[in-house]
Amino acid sequence: MAKRVGLEVSLACSEAVKLANVDVIAAYPITPQTHIVEHLSELVADGHLDAEFVPVESEHSAMSACVGSSAAGARTFTSSSAQGLALMHEILFIAPALRLPIVMAVANRSLSGPISIWNDHSDIMAERDIGWIQTFAENGQEVMDLTLHAFKVAEDHRVTLPMIVNLDGFILTHVIEPIEMPSQEEVDAYLPPFEPQQKLDIANPISMGLVGVPEVYTEARKAMLDALEKSYPVIKEHWDGFAQQFGRQYNPIETHHVDDADTVLVTMGSLGETAMTAVDEMRAAGRKVGQVRIRLWRPFPSGDFLDAISGAKTLVVMDRALSPGADSGPVATEIKSLIYATGGGPYVADFVAGLSGRDVTREDFKQMVDKAEAAAAAGDPMTFEMWGVKE
Amino acid sequence: MADEGMQSWKTLALGCAMTEPGTSRSFNTGDWRGRQRPVTDREKCIKCGACYILCPDMCYSPDTEAEEEGYWIWNGFYCKGCGICIAECPKDAIEWQDEKEEDKYGQACRT
Amino acid sequence: MISAAEALKDFKKITPKKIPEVEMFAQGHRACQGCAEVLALRLAAKAVGDKLIAVSATGCMEIISSPYPQTAWLSPWIHVAFENAAAVASGIEAGRKALIRKGRIQDDGAKVVAFAGDGATLDIGMQALSGAMERGHDFTYICLDNEAYMNTGIQRSSATPYGAMTTTSPPGKLSKGQVTWKKNMPAIAAAHNIPYVATASPAYHIDLMNKVKKAVTVPGPAYVHIFSPCPTGWRCPPEMAIETARKIVKARMFPLYEVIDGRYVLSRDIKKPIPVADYLATQRRFRHLKEEDIAYIQSRVDADWDRLMALIKATNPEEEA
Incomplete structure (x- = not known):
């Protein structure tokens, strides 16, 4: 049964990731995202979450490791903010191009300069065109719910795209709110284990990330765009399913x-x-x-x-x-x-x-x-x- | 542009992956070669396999059709004509030989 | 985690008579005539065999192996970007580790190997490589060092040797070409205290394959630095690629050695080295060098060799007695 708890919103995000039984978290600390990854590393350290926590040396490597992990068939999560998100920029385009359903929480923060740790949307607006599905949360409950929904949508074989849940830095991340925490059984009923459509597997060798020669680059982009467009009804469907399961309805x-x-x-x-x-x-x-x-x-x-x-x-x-x-x-x-x-x-x-x-x-x-x-x-x-x- | 080599976006594999390994094998790199090819004198060949193991283009493979085991057969469909096999053969058993343009491809070039 | 030495206790060596037949890299790739980098790649992939999961950094080997729809890879392969091969490899390793532990996939013994050029390793990707080595992922990183950015048209990297002409280190009135000494990447890798580091040359192909096989055998990170002649970029005849890779070793300019659990082991002693001038003469990228430049290079090569000998001595104290 779900229970109502007072929880910092960052921790609600981490708890959602734990409930999703994620396999790999690769992350680099940046304010105001830190509490999300700190709590995840605690959950892993205490054995509450059976996952690899990869404490990478930069956000560029965080997203790169996520690409590798997702390509290996693992449910993969990361979180970042502002400068860190900007450092990921190059790889952010590649994740949807390779059709890897990574989930990321972005604790929205101003992009430098001047340097500022506080909240606005300049970080994510600079990443508008990366090809990820992107949702925005307004409160802690939504952060929890949208994070669970993100795995459900991203990994749906009709979609297979990465997904970002945006939550405002400090205004949400550092605020304690009453949150309805679903039980593991409820989440398991909503979110099945990740079944990758294709992965790096020696039993079935595939090549990923070939050179997009002029004869195929346009078609490759079109295929990605088509997947993003066609994710819309699936996003809605899984919000409707979420409402049935958890009683909270979300709409685009x-x-x-x-x-x-x-x-x-x-x-x-x-x-x-x-x-x-x-x-x-x-x-x-x-x-x-x-x-x-x-x-x-x-x-x-x-x-x-x-x-x-x-x-x-x-x-x-x-x-x-x-x-x-x-x-x-x-x-x-x-x-x-x-x-x-x-x-x-x-x-x-x-x-x-x-x-x-x-x-x-x-x-x-x-x-x-x-x-x-x-x-x-x-x-x-x-x-x-x-x-x-x-x- | 001409649509040679183009493919509908609807038929691309997920993420523009290539789901079949080694598809490069259909690509002829033999036409990079000048009008000379390496030819092995099997009288001199000691079957050491230097040509096979040092060929960057993997043009040499075991000759399973020869009467005697252990020789290596050259595949002109891939040979770019770098000459490493000639330079590295410890017995100088491989030499350049002139070849006609029409002999450069396929089985005809196997010696 | 067991030591590299322990993991290699029953190591089955590849010998000239027992070269694995398997190829993990196919013909029809588009490397230049006489490319010894692709040869090194082929030999390395062969040594790993059918357990290989390959990661490529952007660069020559990536573009020549994967112009869509042609892939030269016979193993699972992924290319993501230029500077992140080590990070991608660490993600694959972490993902597989979690999935195996959680019983979601079988442990099929796959070996994650990243391939990257010198630019991708010593310059733009060094941070990601350092991070992955420091974190201790069970993976192998192979640097295919052709001593410049060849894919983009022969620009200098920090692996370009002193005096070499490249398109961004041109010899001129005020310059001798590359003005800096080659970065010692194997030493940097060794400084991470990883279980296995080695240098290799395709001219010594059995040694090369054994080192790669050892690298994937040891648990934890392994780094193999392979000297990879580039006839196109070095201005040498394509048939001389292997000879070049041999001469640099004989000149003590690229010593072949291993660092096993921190212990330096010389793979091939060069008792009577050839002068570095003989090596430099094989390539037109050095042809502008004057006698005093060559003398300077010789003195640095001698000093580097002495330093390596000192490291071997220092890390093998028991052999002194």
């Missing part, structure tokens, strides 16, 4: 009061909970404001998103990373290109907020909504603003 796009909303706040990650409170307060004040939370970032659930915002006149998009030189942050850029294809759609205001862990309060959200609605009414050019920057 989560909505709050969108049905009659004129203005919709768009968030991703832990800011969603603050924004939700702000929305509730604005609703109480009689304003038609709603909220969309992007849970599935890659593959982007375009149809779900457009459905969710179909009635909105104004979108207030929260970006937690810059896309220097572009006309908006990465999330707003994504949304604008989607909306463009519809031939109409709402006014999009983009606010880059909460960089390097700077607080974004309910009052901030309300002011953003005010500002966006005024700009939309005035017919101003699409708003892009670094929120709260001191002049």
Whole structure:
């Protein structure tokens, strides 16, 4: 039976990995990811988790060892953050190209410089195009649940792709929350042992990672892209299955009061909970404001998103990373290109907020909504603003 | 580009893997050779196998069809003509011989 | 974990009459004419045999063996990137170890072997290699040293020998070519206190195969550094590749030795060395060197040999008595 415990969110992540009975963890410490891997190494050291903990000498080697381990047919997990994730960059593209279902928790943190250990999404936005499935958690329970779900999806033979669960550094990783911890039996019923589709095996020698000559490179990329696109229904299916097993339903796009909303706040990650409170307060004040939370970032659930915002006149998009030189942050850029294809759609205001862990309060959200609605009414050019920057 | 050698993305193995070992064997590297090939004089050959073990292109294999055991047979489909077998033969039993272009491939070149 | 010496107690040597028939690397690969690196690779793979799981770093051997859809590999093989062969190998080893312990796969005795060039080993991949050796994974790392970045067009690496011409160490008015002395990677590997380190040359192919076989026999990390002549990059005739690999040994410039549990063992004593000039003369990459440059190289080679002899003496104290 599941039990409710008070647990640091990082440890909830580790416990999910333990419940998944992972075979190999290869990781390198970086703030704010450290508690995740520390706890995993403890679980291994105490014999609670029968796995190899490979304390690699860099994140580049962490991801490389994960590729090797997964190619050998082992269930494989790692975790990183910011500079560490950036150091993995080269290998991050290769894992999905080789179709290796590695699961990684990314404790989102600002990318240097200047160096900062605090939370935003600049690390993961730099890895937007790596070809991994990517979800965002908003609280500790979601971290636990999305981690279990990640193994289920990644290893599904209809998918066979690596998967990232994003959790905001400190704001989630270092916070103790009440968490419903499933039992081993429940998890075993949900998540079967990993059966690799192919692996490095002397009984059946295959070659992995051949040179992609011009005659095949495009086709190889297309095959990977197709797998990522086709993962979408499987992701949903396993969230539905999760709901049946554990009673908590997740969706690619989560909505709050969108049905009659004129203005919709768009968030991703832990800011969603603050924004939700702000929305509730604005609703109480009689304003038609709603909220969309992007849970599935890659593959982007375009149809779900457009459905969710179909009635909105104004979108207030929260970006937690810059896309220097572009006309908006990465999330707003994504949304604008989607909306463009519809031939109409709402006014999009983009606010880059909460960089390097700077607080974004309910009052901030309300002011953003005010500002966006005024700009939309005035017919101003699409708003892009670094929120709260001191002049 | 011409689609020679191209394959539908739908037919690629998972992760663009090659699920069959040693598919390079279908690739002719014999045409890298100039119009000379190494030929072994079996009168001089002491069957030491230096040609076999030192060939970077694995062109020499046991000659199972010869009346006498222990000789090595050369495969011109792969021989790039580096000449290591000639240089390393302790008995100078291997020599360059001129060959015609049409003799460079397949069984015809086996000596 | 048992010592290397103990693991090698009943070692069955490969002899000229007992060369394994098995090949783990196939014909039709696209290495240059007279490539002694691919020969070294073939011999090493042969010595490991059908238990081989191979990992390649990006480089000559990777591209010549795997232009899709042609693979020259007869063993399971993976290539991921340039600098991470040791890390990938350590992941494979860790994965298999966990799966075997958990009863998910049978222990089939597979041997994980990473193959990498000198650039991938001494330069860009040294951190990953150091990490994997330090962590003690049961794997073998084989450096196929052709003394420059040949795949990209003969650029210098830290394995390029003093004085050699490469495309990024060109001799000029102010330069003699490579201005630094070759990095001593086997010594760096040995400094990790791993059970087995060896140097080998394809000109001594039986020795080479035995060293690779020993490397995969010992538990824990093993490092084999194989001198791998590159006729294309060294500007020498392709048929001279093996002779070059022989001469450097005879000149005491690339001594063949093993380090077994920290004990240095000379594989081949060179009582009457040939002058290094004889070796250097085999390749046009050295042809710009003047007499005084060659004298300098000779003096360093002599000093390095003396140092190796001192290490052998120091690590074999019982033999002194």
